[in-house]
Amino acid sequence: MATAAHDLTSESLEAHERLLIDQAIAKHGNRPGALLGVLEDVQAANAHKYLSMAVLRYISERTGVPPSTVYSATTFYSLFNLDPQGDNVICVCRGTACHTRGSRILLEKLCLDLGLSEHESGETKETEKLALTTADNRFTLRTVACFGQCALAPVVEVNHHILSHVNERTLQREVKALTQGRK
Ligand code: FES
Incomplete structure (x- = not known):
């Protein structure tokens, strides 16, 4: 740490x-x-x-x-952070239901859009926990094992607001709104 x-x-x-x-x-x-x-x-x-x-x-x-x-x-307890968090926190579920419905692709796209390096080598495994913050502290991107809302997969939480059946387009719209300070 x-x-x-x-x-x-x-x-x-x-x-x-x-x-x-x-x-x-x-x-x-x-x-x-x-x-x-x-x-x-x-x-x-x-x-x-x-x-x-x-x-x-x-x-x-x-x-x-x-x-x-x-x-x-x-x-x-996962709610505690030992490192400074970004102004906006996006949490992607990496549980099985979300994984099979494309959460890895969502995660990779988010990393790309936010300029974060998800991993130095290889693909993100389902079980890997991730917590990355952008250099300007605007965004923290995290993963979670399961939100307990598997029927809504893939699930992404944006600033404590759960988004269900997320696709790349809706996620990109969310990030854009946050980047432009509209949320
Ligand atoms: S696996 Fe994503 S909410 Fe359960």
């Missing part, structure tokens, strides 16, 4: 970031699942929807939860 040097300690956090985390911790208290609630709130408040190492360390310090436990929670 790429981590900026200044991210390594919680001392690098700004006062307002510490305050926000303290407030989230106070809000969730010692309730079961409090750690997940704190992580979720703190990530939601971040402009790039991610949790830095400094943030995780500070949460650990303030809650007394060991750093390894905090880190494990962020890697276990």
